[in-house]
Amino acid sequence: MREQMEAGEATATLLRTNKPEGFDCPGCAWPDKKHTSTFQFCENGAKAVTWEATTKRVPPTFFAKNTVTSLLAWSDYQLEDQGRLTHPMVYNAQKDIYEAIGWDEAFARIGEILRGMANPDGVEFYTSGRASNEAAFLYQIFARELGSNNFPDCSNMCHEATSVGLPQSIGIGKGTVSLDDFDHCELIIAMGHNPGTNHPRMMGTLHEVARRGAPIIVFNPLRERALERFADPQDPLEMATLGSTPIASTYLQVKVGGDAAALKGIMKALLEMDAAAGPNSTILDHAFIRAHTNGFEALAADLHATTWSAIVAISGLSEAELRAVADAYAKSNATIVTYGMGMTQHSMGTQNVQQIANLLLLRGNFGKPGAGICPLRGHSNVQGDRTVGITEKPTAAMLDRIEKTFGFRPPATHGHDAVAAMQAIVDGRSKALLCLGGNLAVALPDPEACLPAMRRLELSVHVATKLNRSHLLTGKHSFLLPCLGRTERDMQASGPQAVTVEDSMSMVHASRGKLTPASEALRSEPAIVAGLAAATLPNSRVPWMELIADYDRIRDAIESVFPDFQNYNERIRHPGGFRLPLPPTERIWNTPSGKAEFLPFHGLEEDPTRTDPTILKLTTLRSHDQYNTTIYGLDDRYRGVFGRRDVVFMNEADLAALGIQEGDEIRVETAFGQGQERCLSKVIAVAYKIARGAVATYYPEGNCLVPLDYIDKASGTPSYKSIPVRVSRADRQAHS
Structure with a gap:
């Protein structure tokens, strides 16, 4: 934390975390015991806050000195550790660098490209769980008015x-x-x-x-x-x-x-x-x-x-x-x-x-x-984003209320989730990707397919606080649009604004940043979404600029489309906010039968059956110095790993059976039996208390072992947690 902020400023900032007049922690979605009074945050929450509120900056001069090609050789940790993005940037392919661009010009150029797309269904709108309810709601209204229901979302990769x-x-x-x-x-x-x-x-x-x-x-x-x-x-x-x-x-x-x-x-x-x-x-x-x-x-x-x-x-x-x-x-x-x-x-x-x-x-x-x-949800508002409409499968009732509120009829056909969106990009069916936060290319499995596909896009737009690898996978037209962090003061025409978030237990409360923004050029996520929408849809029936002038107006619109938010603005002004309805807590079951349904699991296997005893199952996991794809440092002290991430955890009996000793360099190869196996090499074996027949490595480094179509067919969730693999010593492979 000391590397990111001065100690006194860090302490003052952390004291405002999860307070009624403060900001919601940008880390996990676990609720606060007493949102009204307690001083409660965890080590990882402190890392998330100071990582966002860092004094480090990435101004235009940084990009002038570093080509995109050279930055691609940096580690994910090094990229994000450079600090906060300060100005909107556009990629110059001839120079292979990002260059500063004015907001109005960026919006105009992006809008022109989007209007020129032959098919709105070829535009993907990705959302990170970091986005507020207000930003996410405007984002899905923008996409649906454009004509797209493609909403790849971070929840597609975790709790779909x-x-x-x-x-x-x-x-x-x-x-x-x-x-x-x-x-x-x-x-x-x-x-x-x-x-x-x-x-x-x-x-x-x-x-x-x-x-x-x-x-x-x-x-x-x-x-x-x-x-x-x-x-x-x-x-x-x-x-x-x-x-x-x-x-x-x-x-x-x-x-x-x-x-x-x-x-x-x-x-x-x-x-x-x-x-x-x-x-x-x-x-x-x-x-x-x-x-x-x-x-x-x-x-x-x-x-x-x-x-x-x-x-x-x-x-x-x-x-x-x-x-x-x-x-x-x-x-x-x-x-x-x-x-x-x-x-x-x-x-x-x-x-x-x-x-x-x-x-x-x-x-x-x-x-x-x-x-x-x-x-147990991950990001602090991943659940809220879905509640306010980030879904590729809109209901008829939701579409009716959008039409009544805004005067246009959204498309009804189901769109793409995260895997389907990337498959459409790989196949060339989708030509544009807008990302409201996140690091989509790194978060998804199968980087050998995803990373080159991103570079074939006609348009990529990233709303972000910090630089990450997805931003460097530049297409024909690529833009970086820097936004306010949750810790920062959000001033709009009517004065300072609060946004709202929903925790994992359906409590909705306000979040108010207090820090001076990292740059005068930053804009809020709702303002960026509104700017993009107004520039793309010049005849829009949505009063974009009026909505962002006062976020109460956005919340009134949310209430109009989603009746569970009744008296939204009044209730978020109460310390701690309010809880959304949860019918099962009253033994009300909103299923077609009106009852809860026992649904049998036929068989026992969670993943395709493997009968070969030499095949182990690999699961990916996060280190203690990590949150999602963000790497705060290279230590995992609870597991006894320091200064590195190139490790594979294995049961001692499995190591012995394979003739591998702790510290050996090993090779991990998938065993799908489809002739297109994937390999993770130059990793070190670590003996650990893990179930026999299981191995584990860090996410996202282990994503190279997961095919893009290795998913739960019902939800589209990638199967990161059970990958069939064979493990061998590296030198044994070299001699074979």
Whole structure:
């Protein structure tokens, strides 16, 4: 942090994080215990704030000294570490550099190119979860008035399985718990996530649950330090005594790709316990099942037909371990299941999510205190962006309300998600890409396909705070449009503005930056979107400049299109904001049947079956010095890795079986069996507490092993978490 900001300024800035008159942390989407008063942020949140509010700058003179070709040789860490972009820039292909351009000229040139596109369906509108509700709403209105429903979004790469799977199960694609529910739960089952790195503020909540004695059962292929023990920095006693609190009461190292089998084992055990208890059994909540669900008989039949031997083989856990989890679950009157991308980034990720819902439905764990489902979102407003319309699959009701509010009829055909958008770019069907934040080319799998395709675009436009690799993949016309960060003061015609964000528990609250902008040339994301739209659509019926003059007007429009935001402007002025409706918390199910649906998972494999015992399964993960594709540093201290990212974590028994020693240079090659295998080379083997048969490497470095079409077909989510690979020593390959 000291490298980014002066200590006094950093402290003053951090003290405004997550306060009613301050700004929302640009890191994870975990909510604040008391948004009205607490001074609470985590180490990674502090990194995110100081990384954005850095004193380092990337002015036009930087680009004059560095060609795009030379910058492509820099690491992702080096690129972002240069600091904040200060002026709008346009790519000069003859000189191979970015050059400064005025805002009005940039908007005019971009608008002219977009109007000249033969087909609006060939324009892709990418959104990062960093964008505010106001910016995201305007962005989707701009795209739809242009004639495109192409909305590749960062959520397509993480929790799209949640957005697709849960509406079929419980009628809404969001979590159903509040932070208060963690005060009342009697059991937490945590699956496929590492909060110590990916959503660290959650650790304070888990710490409180563990301290009051409620069991926390963890399913994770890797032993993660923060899930084993945690010292809460908000706890003076632990800080003074260097103590810590055990978090997981039970830690089960499930195989990579074995979570569905584990869930079926728990549910199978519950059914057997229920049958053994007789007609008056309370193991299952039969009254809830009768009144509120469909499909129980089909689920039960599938579970009865699934053998324990198959469950054990696929999950990597013993029957006794899974029965013990079922026993703990049966004793709990209020259970929360939390899950992350270890569940969603599989070929059957959508069904994985539905199995979690099945487990909770069996004991009526919806609509009562201390119970429910808790998907762990990444970026602080990735959920909010979707709520205000960033979707490639608009509903008829949403389109009707857009037409009523703005006077134009948007297209109804479904557009592209992230993978489909890149496939369209690779194939040459899409010619333009507008990015509201993010680092799309690096975040997606298959860089060998994605990176060259980006350079064939007719137009690429990036709204950003910092330089990243996607900006260097220049097309025929490429623009960098620098925006305000969340920490910075946003002044518009009516005065200082607040934006709003939605956390992972559907709480919507205001965020007000206070810092002086990094450059006088910066504009806010809503202002940039409005400028692009007005220049592209000269006959637009949308009053773009009026809307951005006062963001209350944008929020009035959001309320008009999305009725759940009733009294939006009034409610965000209350400290802490307001919660959006969550019908399952009232046992209301917005499914076609009006009931929650049990949806069986047929079989046990989350990914295509591999019978060759020499094939291991690789999962990608983030380091502790990282947030999404942003690399803050080269250390991963919880896993004992320092100063490097070229590592592969392996089980000691697997290393021995392959004749590899820790520290050896190894080669990782995919084993899809399609004749187009991918390779990760010049990486170092690290012995780690990881399930047998599993290996792990860092994201996005491991993305080179994931084909672009290796996805969950139901949601389009890439299968980053279960890649079939073979591992060998580098020198052995060289001699073969």
